[in-house]
Amino acid sequence: MKPLPDSRGYFGPYGGRFVPETLMAPLEELTQAWQEARRDRAFRRELAELLSTYCGRPTPLSFAGRLTKHLGGAAVYLKREDLCHTGAHKINNAVGQCLLARRMGKARVIAETGAGQHGVAVATAAALLGLHCRVYMGTEDERRQALNVYRMKLLGAEVVGVDAGSKTLKDAINESLRDWVSSVSSTHYVMGSVMGPHPYPVMVREFQSVIGSEALLQIRKQHRSLPKMIVACVGGGSNAAGIFSAFVPYRQVDLVGVEAGGRGTRLGEHAARFSGGTPGVLHGTRSYVLQDQHGLVAETHSVSAGLDYPAVGPEHAWWHDSRRVTYVRVSDEEALDAFHLLSELEGIVPALETAHALAYVSHVAPRLGPGQAILVNLSGRGDKDVSEVARLEGVTL
Numbered sequence: 001m002k003p004l005p006d007s008r009g010y011f012g013p014y015g016g017r018f019v020p021e022t023l024m025a026p027l028e029e030l031t032q033a034w035q036e037a038r039r040d041r042a043f044r045r046e047l048a049e050l051l052s053t054y055c056g057r058p059t060p061l062s063f064a065g066r067l068t069k070h071l072g073g074a075a076v077y078l079k080r081e082d083l084c085h086t087g088a089h090k091i092n093n094a095v096g097q098c099l100l101a102r103r104m105g106k107a108r109v110i111a112e113t114g115a116g117q118h119g120v121a122v123a124t125a126a127a128l129l130g131l132h133c134r135v136y137m138g139t140e141d142e143r144r145q146a147l148n149v150y151r152m153k154l155l156g157a158e159v160v161g162v163d164a165g166s167k168t169l170k171d172a173i174n175e176s177l178r179d180w181v182s183s184v185s186s187t188h189y190v191m192g193s194v195m196g197p198h199p200y201p202v203m204v205r206e207f208q209s210v211i212g213s214e215a216l217l218q219i220r221k222q223h224r225s226l227p228k229m230i231v232a233c234v235g236g237g238s239n240a241a242g243i244f245s246a247f248v249p250y251r252q253v254d255l256v257g258v259e260a261g262g263r264g265t266r267l268g269e270h271a272a273r274f275s276g277g278t279p280g281v282l283h284g285t286r287s288y289v290l291q292d293q294h295g296l297v298a299e300t301h302s303v304s305a306g307l308d309y310p311a312v313g314p315e316h317a318w319w320h321d322s323r324r325v326t327y328v329r330v331s332d333e334e335a336l337d338a339f340h341l342l343s344e345l346e347g348i349v350p351a352l353e354t355a356h357a358l359a360y361v362s363h364v365a366p367r368l369g370p371g372q373a374i375l376v377n378l379s380g381r382g383d384k385d386v387s388e389v390a391r392l393e394g395v396t397l
């Protein structure tokens with residue numbers, strides 16, 4: 001079978017480019033520039049150098065001994081993206097795209113952000129490479145994530161509040177696309193996940209595929225075989241695509257994506273696109289979208305801001321329909337339990353996003369044999385979530 005996406009950016013019926021006419025040429029220019037860069041030894045060497053000397057790669061693979069013993073089944077291994085500079089996998093993509101922007105002669109980058117994690121990663125990479133940086137953020141998110149707003153400003157970025165719609169991530173993406181239409185000759189838009197129009201889904205997956213390539217070598221060395229299962233949380237889907245990509249060809253490895261089940265199964269109470277959504281177009285790409293019967297994009301809810309998005313990357317839609325990846329949902333409450341479990345048993349406070357993957361692991365590990373291994377992508381650290389968890393649990397700080 002030919003590798004996907006095809007030349008027009010389709011993964012089966014998903015993906016593509018649903019954008020205003022003025023963005024068609026710039027997206028084609030970006031595709032060409034990226035294709036050239038990824039074949040260029042000098043570019044690959046510079047990216048590899050930054051990933052190792054700046055971002056902290058390769059990240060370790062840790063055997064979670066006490067968690068394994070507690071669950072009483074499969075051996076659990078953690079791919080430690082929480083140890084990346086800025087605390088999550090997002091820097092891998094931000095550094096890659098900012099390096100590409102500089103190569104394309106663009107002095108300015110823009111980005112959208114929800115919780116602020118992608119905004120911080122882009123502001124960081126832009127500071128490193130001397131690029132002007134503007135980050136769009138819904139005003140509701142600015143209020144909830146005031147610390148990250150200040151962090152981006154410290155890094156020299158300009159943060160622009162978006163007061164439209166639900167004043168959250170989806171509105172920030174709309175505003176970023178609007179900016180890009182009018183500034184495209186000087187500006188690169190750094191998309192934060194495997195979503196948006198072609199080439200973003202495939203390009204971001206490739207920048208994140210370093211997670212999977214490292215993990216494949218590490219698990220073979222440390223466990224002496226392939227894992228039975230790989231588990232990752234799925235917001236837009238970049239950390240999952242990054243770790244899955246190396247293992248997709250190994251049919252014996254089960255791949256599981258975990259979505260935010262929120263506080264219920266009704267539309268508006270969760271962000272589980274595969275059990276609650278239907279195919280549609282959002283932000284330039286065709287994929288599963290949470291929408292009502294008229295195609296109006298639904299509100300979403302999750303305790304974890306990074307999973308709280310009404311659509312999902314188009315490659316995940318393809319993996320879902322072709323049954324290569326299984327998608328499950330985990331509730332707010334289960335994620336909070338797993339947040340505590342990993343903190344207490346392993347001395348690692350995980351991001352609330354990651355806690356969704358860990359909650360699924362705690363269900364499934366006891367059902368697998370002790371000779372088998374589960375590999376979890378520990379997408380980020382939980383420092384950013386500590387005060388929110390305290391608030392939810394009625395602890396005054």
Ligand SMILES: *Cc1c(COP(=O)(O)O)cnc(C)c1O
Pocket residue numbers: 088089090117118192193194233234235236237238239240306307351353354379380381
């Ligand atoms: C942003 C984020 C996610 C969700 O984004 P994906 O593109 O699905 O990876 C997951 N975990 C952490 C720690 C994040 O910051």
